[in-house]
Amino acid sequence: MLFPLCLAMTLAPHPGRRFIILRHGLTDWNVEGRMQGTSDFSRLTPLGVSQAVGAGVGLSRLLAGEVITTVYASPLSRAQQTLELAATQWPEAASVVGQHVVLDDLKEIELREWSGLLSRDVQRDAPDVYR
DSSP states (O other): OOOOEEEEEEEEEEOOOOOEEEEEEBBBBHTTTTTTTTTOOOBHHHHHHHHHHHHHHHHHTTTOEEEEEEEEEEHHHHHHHHHHHHHHOGGGGGHHHTTHHHHHSSSSOGGGGTTBBHHHHHHHHHHHOOO
16 A cells, blocks of 8 residues: 655654654545646545555554654645544544644645646656656
8 A cells, every 4th residue: 555645753762763654545636647746636535535544543553552752744635634534543643643743845746837737648748857
């Protein structure tokens, strides 16, 4: 199960910092092959919702007994929704997740005029730039 970048959590007690990176669930634009970047128009599909819930279940099991000190998330709605859905299955983290830190640096790459276009069209029309 793959997720676009969504959140990073700092866990303690460890000698250093430990981060878990989670990507957002599948979106309608992923299915259509549209380039999302920093645009905030795509929404999670039913499968994306299921992936987010499943991520919460998996993280709850994986991190049982761990102390989560901070959760960072992208401001994009697909990332926020993924985090909210994952947290429903992860009661130990609910208070920290509820106070997550939103970081613009966790947005995806800015695609400017390509945002919303189909990847195959960009590859066809601007193959050198796309590469």
